[in-house]
Amino acid sequence: MTRFDRFIDTFFKPEVMQQYWPDIVSGLFVTCQIAILVIVSGISLGLALAILRSYGFKVINLPIVIFVDLLRALPPLVLILILYFGLPNLGINLSGFLVLWMVLTLVLAAFAEEIFWAGILSVPEGQWQAARSTGLGRFQTLIYVVIPQAVRMTVAPLTNRTIAITKNTALGMVIGVPELLNQATTAQSFAANATPLMMATIAYLILFIPVVYAGRRLEKAYAWRRH
Amino acid sequence: MSQRLPILTIDNLHLRYGDVDALRGITLEAGTGEMTFLIGPSGSGKSSLLRCCNRLETPTSGKIYVDGEDITQRYINLNRVRRGIGMVFQSFNLYPHMSAKGNVMLALRKVLGKSRAEAEAIALKQLERVGLSDRAGHYPNQLSGGQQQRVAIARSLALEPKIMLFDEPTSALDPELVGEVLKVMRQLKDDGMTMVVVSHEMRFAKAASDHVVFMAEGQIVEAGPPAQIFDEPVAERTRTFLQEAYH
Ligand SMILES: Nc1ncnc2c1ncn2[C@@H]1O[C@H](COP(=O)(O)OP(=O)(O)OP(=O)(O)O)[C@@H](O)[C@H]1O
Ligand SMILES: [Mg+2]
Numbered sequence: 152m153t154r155f156d157r158f159i160d161t162f163f164k165p166e167v168m169q170q171y172w173p174d175i176v177s178g179l180f181v182t183c184q185i186a187i188l189v190i191v192s193g194i195s196l197g198l199a200l201a202i203l204r205s206y207g208f209k210v211i212n213l214p215i216v217i218f219v220d221l222l223r224a225l226p227p228l229v230l231i232l233i234l235y236f237g238l239p240n241l242g243i244n245l246s247g248f249l250v251l252w253m254v255l256t257l258v259l260a261a262f263a264e265e266i267f268w269a270g271i272l273s274v275p276e277g278q279w280q281a282a283r284s285t286g287l288g289r290f291q292t293l294i295y296v297v298i299p300q301a302v303r304m305t306v307a308p309l310t311n312r313t314i315a316i317t318k319n320t321a322l323g324m325v326i327g328v329p330e331l332l333n334q335a336t337t338a339q340s341f342a343a344n345a346t347p348l349m350m351a352t353i354a355y356l357i358l359f360i361p362v363v364y365a366g367r368r369l370e371k372a373y374a375w376r377r378h
Numbered sequence: 379m380s381q382r383l384p385i386l387t388i389d390n391l392h393l394r395y396g397d398v399d400a401l402r403g404i405t406l407e408a409g410t411g412e413m414t415f416l417i418g419p420s421g422s423g424k425s426s427l428l429r430c431c432n433r434l435e436t437p438t439s440g441k442i443y444v445d446g447e448d449i450t451q452r453y454i455n456l457n458r459v460r461r462g463i464g465m466v467f468q469s470f471n472l473y474p475h476m477s478a479k480g481n482v483m484l485a486l487r488k489v490l491g492k493s494r495a496e497a498e499a500i501a502l503k504q505l506e507r508v509g510l511s512d513r514a515g516h517y518p519n520q521l522s523g524g525q526q527q528r529v530a531i532a533r534s535l536a537l538e539p540k541i542m543l544f545d546e547p548t549s550a551l552d553p554e555l556v557g558e559v560l561k562v563m564r565q566l567k568d569d570g571m572t573m574v575v576v577s578h579e580m581r582f583a584k585a586a587s588d589h590v591v592f593m594a595e596g597q598i599v600e601a602g603p604p605a606q607i608f609d610e611p612v613a614e615r616t617r618t619f620l621q622e623a624y625h
Contacts, residue, residue, distance in 0.1 A: 281471035281530070284432055285485035285537060286461030295484060299475045 160344075167346040171338040175347060178334030179354045185248070185330065186317045186358070189255040194313070196256060197263025202293055204264070205271055215264065222261035227319050230254045235326040247326040259316045266308050270301030303373045310366030314359065331355065384443075385410045385572050386431070386541055391440035393426050393596075400426040401437070402596035408541075408589070411570040415583040415604070418593035419619060424576040427593075428543045431574065432463040445540055461489055464534030468546040470526040472518040478505060478529045479514040482536050490537065504532040508562050524555030528562055535566075542566065544575040578623065584608055592616045 152160070204215050222230075234250045245253075274297045282292040324333040335351035386408040393401035400423045408414045416424045429435040431442060433449060433456050442450050449459045472481050482501035486492045492500070505514050508528040518526055527547055534542060544563065548556040560582050567573060567586055577583065583590055583604055590607040592600045592615070600613045611617045 275469075275471075277467055277469050277471035278473065280434055280465075281467060281473070281533075282484075284434060284460055284463075284465040285533065286457040286489040287485060288457055291488050295488060296473055300473075303475075 162345055162349040164342075164344055164346045167338075167342045167344050168350065171334075171342065171347050172350065174334045174338050175331070175350045175354055178329060178331035178351070179358065181248075181323075181329050182320050182331040182354075183358060185252055185255070185320045185323065185328070188252050189259055189317055189320070190313055192252075192256045193259025193316070194263050194309070196260035198267050198298075200260060200264040201267035201271060202290075202298075204268055205293060205297075206289070219261040219264050222258050223265070227254055227258050227316075228322050228325070230258075231322055231326060247323060247328040250326060251320065251323045251328050251330075255316055255319055258319075259313065262312045262316065263309060266305045266312065267298075267301060270303075270305040271297055273304050274300045306366075306373050307370050310362075310369065314362055314366065317362070318355075318359070384408060385445050386574070387441075387443040388427075388431075389441040389443070391427070391430060391442065392438045393423070393430060393435060394438045399596055401430070401440075404440070404593075404596075404598060406591065406598065406601070408572060408574060410572055411567075412588040413567050413573045413575060413586055415587040415590045416574065416576045416593060417578070417580075417583070417590060417619070417623075418599075421595075422593040423596040424593060425545050426596075428465065428545050428574065428576060431541070431543055432460050432465050434460075434465070457489065461485065461537045462540050464531075464537065464539035464542040466527070466530050466534055466542065466544045466547050468549050470518070470523070470530045470550070472526050472530055472533075474518050477515050477517055478510060478521065478525075478532075481518075481529055482533045485533070486536055500536050501532070504536045505529070507535065507565075508532045509558070522555060523551045524558045527551065527559050531559075531562055531566075541572045541574065544573065544577065546576055546578070548577065548579060580608065580620075580623065592619065594619070 200215055200219075204212050231250055231254050234245060234254060235247060238245060271293075278296055278300065279292060282296045283289075287295070320330055321332040323330040324336065327333070331351050331354055335347040338347035339345060384407040386406075388404055388406040391401050391404040392399070404423075404427060406414070416427065418424055426435060430437045437450055440450070441448055444459070444463065472478075473484065476484065479498065479501045482504055483494075483497040486497035486500055487494065502511065502514060505511055508531055510525060510528055510532070513521060513525060513529075518529070521529065531547075547563070548559050551559065556579070560579060563573070563575070563582075564586050575583075575587070587604050589601060590604045591598055592607060592611075592613070594615055600607060600611060600616045607616065608620065611620060
């Protein structure tokens with residue numbers, strides 16, 4: 152066998168591909184599902200927390216800041232393991248899917264909150280004064296005047312964070328979520344061949360390259376309108 | 379007009395920021411359609427006084443009556459009070475993500491609840507009033523400073539305020555753009571708008587204002603018609619200030 156043949160046989164073996172592609176596709180589907188859920192709920196929760204924080208109630212802000220700092224400090228895997236293996240002892244049984252979704256949502260929300268908060272702070276005080284002086288309420292000012300300007304500053308850091316955290320869906324593997332990497336490693340051990348891992352790699356690229364690209368586009372679109 | 383009812387009455391107003399006494403007993407009246415000019419050195423409390431008048435700031439004590447209503451009372455709908463009192467800022471503070479028309483329309487739609495079509499019609503009318511009909515679709519970064527300030531004036535006017543407050547409306551402008559903003563203010567005065575203006579444009583004050591109020595350290599030092607304050611000031615402080623301001 153030539154070196155090239157050995158390479159093909161290890162990573163792109165046609166029989167293995169043929170046998171396992173349905174598993175990979177179903178894994179891709181699960182990963183996609185979690186990713187979308189995490190992005191939507193994480194960013195919404197982060198934005199909601201940032202808005203709540205801007206009201207400046209000490210009783211609410213302290214817990215928000217603690218929550219954000221904790222979740223930014225802890226490796227997501229630690230949280231996943233604690234929820235998945237710890238909670239059943241308290242009689243709470245959550246599915247792996249639910250745990251993965253919750254943990255990644257909370258982690259993304261924590262980072263998103265920080266990013267949105269920095270964005271809100273970067274909007275000049277005069278914008279608030281102008282809006283309030285025309286009778287707009289605090290929430291209206293946030294929604295129509297401040298957040299649209301804040302978001303513009305957040306696009307770049309937020310896409311980076313979102314991509315980084317969404318990739319952590321692969322952690323679902325350790326708690327039995329049938330996501331992409333889990334399917335691939337299972338297939339790999341059955342087939343005793345690395346081809347499924349290569350298939351997963353390609354599937355990840357298919358999934359995330361559009362996200363990276365969309366982030367770039369967004370960044371450009373917003374940068375262009377900045378003066 | 380012979381009789382001018384006071385539309386704005388400020389009674390013994392005090393404002394404290396921590397341990398800074400920004401306003402120390404301001405008492406002042408302005409009649410309908412009058413232009414009151416506030417002058418005074420930096421830090422004398424001019425901006426603070428304006429901000430109290432539309433409750434961007436809450437006075438520590440004292441009263442402010444607008445058209446007979448005490449706007450300093452504790453349980454009052456601030457958003458309703460504010461929309462009746464327009465405010466124009468030194469730095470324009472236009473919303474950068476909205477066109478000139480959008481800037482004017484926002485409060486019409488979200489505060490007064492007007493339909494898009496109605497709000498748009500009002501916005502265009504107000505932009506025309508400040509001479510900017512042809513700039514309705516422009517964004518703030520496509521407008522000169524003078525044009526931005528005129529859009530900001532239109533934004534306030536659209537809510538049909540009883541009083542307009544101007545905080546150094548021309549201080550951020552290049553000298554050649556000051557005139558167009560003053561012209562709009564002059565025209566407002568001729569339309570009968572009540573205005574309180576903080577500005578260093580002494581020549582404009584002389585020509586257009588009814589009262590000039592000289593403030594220092596949170597108090598009114600001297601007040602009167604422009605001719606009196608500018609030509610025959612009584613207080614030594616006023617004299618020194620005017621000399622420094624002119625030279
Ligand atoms: N938000 C604030 N917090 C604390 N102190 C303030 C605040 N705003 C104003 N002050 C203080 O109150 C005093 C009056 O300030 P104000 O801005 O009203 O003066 P001004 O006459 O408008 O001055 P300028 O001509 O520089 O605009 C100053 O001593 C100022 O430092
Ligand atoms: Mg000031």
